[in-house]
Amino acid sequence: MQTPGAATRRLPDISSAAFLVVAFLTGIAGALQTPTLSLFLSTEVHARPFMVGLFFTGSAVIGIAVSQLLAARSDRKGDRRTLIFQCCLLGALASILFAWNRNYFVLLFIGVLLSSFGSTANPQMFALAREHADRTGREAVMFTTIMRAQISLAWVIGPPIAFALALGFGFKVMYACAALAFVCCALIVRFLLPSMQRTAVKTTATLQAPIGHRRDTLLLFIGCTLMWACTGIYLINMPLYLVHELNLPEKLAGQLMGLAAGLEIPVMLIAGYCARRFSKRALMRCAGLSGFLFFVGLLWVDSAIPLLLLQALNAIFIGILAGIGMLYFQDLMPGQAGAATTLFSNSTRVGWILAGSLTGVVAEFWGYHAVFYCTLLMMLGTLYCMWRINDA
Known part of the structure; x- marks a missing residue:
């Protein structure tokens, strides 16, 4: 005989489904803008390669x-849901500004500020999802992995649609x-995600990883x-x-990004399953x-x-x-889901600082092909870091 509790657990979880839809929509918003941004700045704003790189850095x-x-x-007080709601609205304002404005400095200082709030909705959403999974007893690794797969699904269709819209109907x-x-x-x-009120924490200490994990977190x-x-x-x-260098059609860039995103989905799901059997460091x-x-x-x-074949790698x-990266941060910073998720998110932003600076300078003086030599040096640095992390 089925108990009432068991029956309740089998009812559809609207909040969990809402998390997946929100992940997909934030992925669509990003996939429509990021792949075409350098082309937008070059053709619509008429920015030189150095200014394009500076824009990404800023x-x-x-x-x-x-x-x-x-x-x-968010980790100390307030309702994360309200914060995510406000960030989404500011992200919409940023998109409207990019649609109608062509002044480089207005876009850099005002548009980017609004966009930053919009992009912050994503790590906050994953932090809320981790708290929701812990509260409802869901398996956090697979739930987060499936959410991240929704973003990859958005990037399957987003870049091709972005280039089709931009080239066929205009950036507006x-x-x-x-x-x-x-x-x-x-x-x-606003209406479907769970509300989890947080009380103010009476401390001025900086949120950080436990002492034993600080080196590994760094x-x-x-x-x-x-x-x-x-x-x-x-x-x-x-x-x-x-x-400019290979003389290939512009739409191929969207196809490459869409194919890679499509292949990422099974990779993420397999990695989420393997995380139960193998260490995150090995992955x-x-x-x-x-x-x-x-x-x-490349x-x-x-x-x-x-x-196209290289997109498998x-x-x-x-x-x-x-x-897996975000989950690894959360494991090293237990009880600090917002700080850990944002630290992972900020690794993306610091990476974009390096990417914008290097791409702009190297492309300006040595061409677009030479830029990829920088990536080889960075990947060697990555491998060194991953081999130095203590997985005990």
Whole structure:
């Protein structure tokens, strides 16, 4: 005979489904904007390669400041759901500004500030999801992995749609669609995500990893930063590299990114399953090796088919990094889901600082192909960090 508690547990969990939809919509918003941003700045704003790189660097710096401020607040007091709702609305405003404004400095200082709040919704959503999984007794690794797979699913269709909208209907339409995605996300957050009130913590101590894990957390942060920097270089450089040096069609960039995102989904799910049997450090090492081989390949191939085949290595690289990296931070910082998730998110932003700076300078003086040599050095640094982490 089935007990009432068992029957209740089998009822559909609307909140869990809402988390998956929100993850997909935030992924769509990002996938519509990030792959085409360098092309937008180059063609619509008429920025030189150095200014394009500076834009990405400034965006990352502002994003770190915003996310750290919100992360410290969210882990101490308030309702994370309300914060996510507000960030989604500010993200929509940022998309509207990009749709109608073409002044480089207005976009850099105002547009990027609003976008930083919009992008902060993502780590806060994962922090809320971890708390929800812990409260409801769900298996946190697979729940987070499936959520992250929704973002990859969004990136399967997002980049091709972004390039189709931008090239076929203009950037105004593309950014308007991104704004719509943020608004839909805000509505779902407001009415369907769970509310978990937090009381103010009477302490001024900085949220950090336990003493025994600080060294490992620092090594993990450096390794993730270098991996995200390589990914940022790829996203910034590849559309311009294809067009200006390989003379390949612009839409191929969207196809490459969409294919990689599609392959990332099974990689993430497999990695989430393997995390039960193997250490997260071993999986992160696998990601580093795959990334190194991927960027070696980029230096040697110059046609569409080999570039498409290389996306298998790119998918292993990003799939494990995005799916396991955040969980690794959370394991090293127990009880600090917001701070750990934001630290992982900030490794992305610091990586974008490196990516924007290097891509702009190297492309300006030595061309787009030379930029990929920087990624090889970064991947070697990543492998060094991953091999130094103590997994005891």
